Amino acid sequence: AAGVIQSPRHLIKEKRETATLKCYPIPRHDTVYWYQQGPGQDPQFLISFYEKMQSDKGSIPDRFSAQQFSDYHSELNMSSLELGDSALYFCASSSQLAGLRETQYFGPGTRLLVL
């Protein structure tokens, strides 16, 4: 079965640089989520999109922005990178057709290292 695709899988950036992470949801899934997992931490919700509209927002820094495109893929843009942004970034997708009780399927993650 098709899974959530994330690219790149690994990314190394310098402080103050920008980074763009991409997510391709499972086909026919209409909702995308972004989570950030710091070293030794649990994943923290950043933001979600349903049908290309932002549906919820968590603890996402103002330096970060995201959007969902017409083909349902999503991009997380991160600017003015800081050392503390080094983390594993997960994208997840689900289908709202299943109602509130839908399963979120996670991608393999993008490991970002800021030097």
Add this chain to the structure above:
Amino acid sequence: GIQVEQSPPDLILQEGANSTLRCNFSDSVNNLQWFHQNPWGQLINLFYIPSGTKQNGRLSATTVATERYSLLYISSSQTTDSGVYFCAVKDSGGSNYKLTFGKGTLLTVNP
């Protein structure tokens, strides 16, 4: 917001042993998922189980929603079961989207 507590935080087993991991949550939920994060960082869905009992091979899970807890059972553990097990919930009185994770249980299975 909803609080999710997992126990134990760490668990060391010998191959072949059985174990029970627990997840307590502070409010009613309409989504509960168990994940296994392997040593490479991948989050693997184990169960979607907001209530009831499910089994998949050596793994099974039970959620008692009225008492706000869920249990994950691992039988005949194997070294490949090592990793962090996360419980994550969606607060039925909160966001329709956000999953809140517990701190996880780090499982080490020794040969």
